[in-house]
Amino acid sequence: MSMDITFLGTGSAYPSPHRGASALVLRTEGESWLFDCGEGTQTQFMRSSLKASKITKVFISHLHGDHLFGLPGLLCTVSLNSNPQPDQPVPCVDVYGPRGLRHFVRVALELSGSQLLFPYAVHELEPSDEQCPVEGRLSPALTSSSDALHPQERPGRTVRLDPHTDCYDLIDDKRFVVKAFKLYHRVPSFGFSVEERERPGRLNTDMLKELGLKPGPLYGRLKNGESVTLDSGRVLTASEVLEPALKGRKVCVFGDCSGALGEGFRRVCQGADVLVHEATLEDGQHEKAVDHGHSTPSMAAAVALACGAHTLVLHHFSQRYKPEALRRDGEDDVTELKRQAELVLQGSSTEVILAEDFLTLPVALKKSLMH
Amino acid sequence: MSMDITFLGTGSAYPSPHRGASALVLRTEGESWLFDCGEGTQTQFMRSSLKASKITKVFISHLHGDHLFGLPGLLCTVSLNSNPQPDQPVPCVDVYGPRGLRHFVRVALELSGSQLLFPYAVHELEPSDEQCPVEGRLSPALTSSSDALHPQERPGRTVRLDPHTDCYDLIDDKRFVVKAFKLYHRVPSFGFSVEERERPGRLNTDMLKELGLKPGPLYGRLKNGESVTLDSGRVLTASEVLEPALKGRKVCVFGDCSGALGEGFRRVCQGADVLVHEATLEDGQHEKAVDHGHSTPSMAAAVALACGAHTLVLHHFSQRYKPEALRRDGEDDVTELKRQAELVLQGSSTEVILAEDFLTLPVALKKSLMH
Ligand SMILES: [Zn+2]
Ligand SMILES: [Zn+2]
Ligand SMILES: [Zn+2]
Ligand SMILES: [Zn+2]
Numbered sequence: 067m068s069m070d071i072t073f074l075g076t077g078s079a080y081p082s083p084h085r086g087a088s089a090l091v092l093r094t095e096g097e098s099w100l101f102d103c104g105e106g107t108q109t110q111f112m113r114s115s116l117k118a119s120k121i122t123k124v125f126i127s128h129l130h131g132d133h134l135f136g137l138p139g140l141l142c143t144v145s146l147n148s149n150p151q152p153d154q155p156v157p158c159v160d161v162y163g164p165r166g167l168r169h170f171v172r173v174a175l176e177l178s179g180s181q182l183l184f185p186y187a188v189h190e191l192e193p194s195d196e197q198c199p200v201e202g203r204l205s206p207a208l209t210s211s212s213d214a215l216h217p218q219e220r221p222g223r224t225v226r227l228d229p230h231t232d233c234y235d236l237i238d239d240k241r242f243v244v245k246a247f248k249l250y251h252r253v254p255s256f257g258f259s260v261e262e263r264e265r266p267g268r269l270n271t272d273m274l275k276e277l278g279l280k281p282g283p284l285y286g287r288l289k290n291g292e293s294v295t296l297d298s299g300r301v302l303t304a305s306e307v308l309e310p311a312l313k314g315r316k317v318c319v320f321g322d323c324s325g326a327l328g329e330g331f332r333r334v335c336q337g338a339d340v341l342v343h344e345a346t347l348e349d350g351q352h353e354k355a356v357d358h359g360h361s362t363p364s365m366a367a368a369v370a371l372a373c374g375a376h377t378l379v380l381h382h383f384s385q386r387y388k389p390e391a392l393r394r395d396g397e398d399d400v401t402e403l404k405r406q407a408e409l410v411l412q413g414s415s416t417e418v419i420l421a422e423d424f425l426t427l428p429v430a431l432k433k434s435l436m437h
Numbered sequence: 438m439s440m441d442i443t444f445l446g447t448g449s450a451y452p453s454p455h456r457g458a459s460a461l462v463l464r465t466e467g468e469s470w471l472f473d474c475g476e477g478t479q480t481q482f483m484r485s486s487l488k489a490s491k492i493t494k495v496f497i498s499h500l501h502g503d504h505l506f507g508l509p510g511l512l513c514t515v516s517l518n519s520n521p522q523p524d525q526p527v528p529c530v531d532v533y534g535p536r537g538l539r540h541f542v543r544v545a546l547e548l549s550g551s552q553l554l555f556p557y558a559v560h561e562l563e564p565s566d567e568q569c570p571v572e573g574r575l576s577p578a579l580t581s582s583s584d585a586l587h588p589q590e591r592p593g594r595t596v597r598l599d600p601h602t603d604c605y606d607l608i609d610d611k612r613f614v615v616k617a618f619k620l621y622h623r624v625p626s627f628g629f630s631v632e633e634r635e636r637p638g639r640l641n642t643d644m645l646k647e648l649g650l651k652p653g654p655l656y657g658r659l660k661n662g663e664s665v666t667l668d669s670g671r672v673l674t675a676s677e678v679l680e681p682a683l684k685g686r687k688v689c690v691f692g693d694c695s696g697a698l699g700e701g702f703r704r705v706c707q708g709a710d711v712l713v714h715e716a717t718l719e720d721g722q723h724e725k726a727v728d729h730g731h732s733t734p735s736m737a738a739a740v741a742l743a744c745g746a747h748t749l750v751l752h753h754f755s756q757r758y759k760p761e762a763l764r765r766d767g768e769d770d771v772t773e774l775k776r777q778a779e780l781v782l783q784g785s786s787t788e789v790i791l792a793e794d795f796l797t798l799p800v801a802l803k804k805s806l807m808h
Contacts, residue, residue, distance in 0.1 A: 253550040
């Protein structure tokens with residue numbers, strides 16, 4: 067039940083030797099979920115202690131090259147290094163991202179003659195016109211998927227905005243609820259919220275035995291939260307014999323943006339344990355940042371504040387901001403970006419962290435105080 | 438008039454931290470020509486002393502991802518870092534490669550919303566069916582370019598095989614003749630021959646002055662190789678007053694292959710100063726290499742021998758062969774590949790060099806012995 071986030075690329079616009087292009091991995095229970103996949107992400111995996119072969123899901127925030135161009139190569143290399151067992155089903159890799167992603171992956175794999183040893187599916191989010199200036203919209207002709215599927219491609223869903231929640235429902239299973247929300251950028255961009263379901267606390271079996279109850283169907287009913295009437299006539303409520311529930315953790319990853327749209331992000335990012343937000347340029351370059359559809363540390367901090375996030379992680383820094391360890395006199399100081407965010411968050415309990423390539427951040431388990 | 442070759446990636450299949458994916462640069466007179474562009478090539482440029490902004494031409498040997506997936510990102514980053522002057526025309530970047538390349542570049546740039554600050558054109562080589570197994574052929578539907586050009590795209594040529602020479606004529610200008618030739622691989626693959634034109638020797642002006650000839654049209658005629666009759670009646674031949682010509686240099690770069698097809702390569706690679714050939718696996722793995730459409734050192738050496746190449750450079754090594762400096766006890770030894778090639782070339786004057794990432798190899802000027 068451990069959960070952590072590893073940053074594989076924290077630079078904006080293009081990969082450089084000191085900051086890879088955008089990519090981060092959320093690891094949980096043996097699975098790795100990749101958020102964005104700029105060029106060189108597969109090599110960043112090799113430089114890290116993570117294994118690209120563990121990837122089961124990929125989320126692409128938007129189609130800019132620094133978030134996308136590493137995806138075909140990553141899929142090919144994972145396949146090359148995979149070793150599927152003939153008698154075991156090979157799980158499908160699910161890829162989520164804006165309309166156009168399906169066509170991009172298909173064309174790249176097909177023209178390069180790439181066959182994969184696993185199936186994949188691309189689930190496309192249908193953007194709204196308000197998410198970018200007119201010139202950033204992709205005409206449907208460019209994203210048409212009338213052509214045949216790639217041999218390893220499985221049909222993907224088209225996910226539309228739920229107007230009631232202002233969100234996109236991506237995943238809803240026993241362990242996680244994943245939703246996307248709208249951002250404003252030069253091209254349609256999305257943020258993702260991953261919410262772990264609350265896990266019911268364990269039964270206090272010692273107490274049950276003291277009450278003379280043996281393991282059986284009654285245990286199951288209590289575990290499900292029901293009350294049971296004992297032979298003595300006593301009504302035993304679940305809360306008496308259940309340990310506190312484990313509260314689900316919440317990790318939110320914003321794509322490039324100069325702001326969120328609508329109410330979606332407020333709804334799904336509330337109380338995030340970790341909120342990852344871009345901070346491409348420092349506060350002093352606010353106008354330039356917004357012109358390019360990007361955020362400053364103050365803007366990111368305001369989002370974290372609005373969501374009551376526990377931790378704000380800044381990343382996607384202009385390549386002018388070298389990692390602190392490599393910075394020379396007179397060069398731009400990335401720690402200044404941290405201070406600018408902290409200024410906005412003064413008085414709140416939100417902590418600010420600057421991401422660097424290969425930083426791993428644990429997301430701790432929390433016991434729920436109420437039950 | 439200096440000329441050199443720099444290897445930016447010498448690994449096969451995918452980029453790794455110790456060997457980049459395929460890419461090499463031929464530099465001559467301020468221009469850089471890029472041969473293949475695997476994922477991460479733009480970052481390898483930053484690690485080297487070369488500037489990606491100097492690229493004027495790109496040659497893609499075949500569409501496998503380890504030779505191609507870095508191209509869209511490279512074009513975007515060169516554009517981001519360019520600074521075109523408003524009153525000066527921006528030269529077009531010419532890209533050459535197999536049919537399908539135009540569609541790939543167009544789709545990648547369009548779906549990523551990438552605008553370039555320079556025009557580009559993709560000139561496609563029409564492959565022959567014999568260049569790969571049936572499953573490696575691209576159906577015309579996949580490479581259709583009926584869609585509109587990208588805003589910065591200029592119409593490219595379709596280059597067909599010249600059946601008389603078994604070659605593709607790519608460039609023929611005052612300085613260079615560039616031809617391509619057919620290779621056999623899992624997908625259609627090409628080799629490229631770059632031949633510098635012979636430069637006429639300089640006029641011996643001291644001698645002309647002794648003969649009483651002043652600078653003027655006569656000088657031009659002599660320089661052009663004509664004979665002139667002096668006032669004295671003496672016939673002065675050009676060879677009497679021209680210094681020896683500078684012989685053109687020849688550099689040949691083979692794409693991935695388990696062999697060349699037809700007579701094209703013999704015709705255009707004869708006497709190559711430098712012949713760059715893949716050697717993915719050692720001789721002991723001959724069968725596996727050929728099965729995968731690749732070569733061993735012996736196979737590469739046989740090609741160099743057939744062409745009378747002066748220098749054979751091996752590259753595109755399986756990632757199992759680490760650079761010599763990083764190799765640990767018990768790991769595969771890349772220098773063994775050099776010895777295997779040398780064994781075949783014993784008695785010839787062909788030198789063998791193992792490429793490593795960031796190796797730069799000068800191609801020396803030669804004076805012609807005959808004139
Ligand atoms: Zn970005
Ligand atoms: Zn972006
Ligand atoms: Zn290759
Ligand atoms: Zn290949």
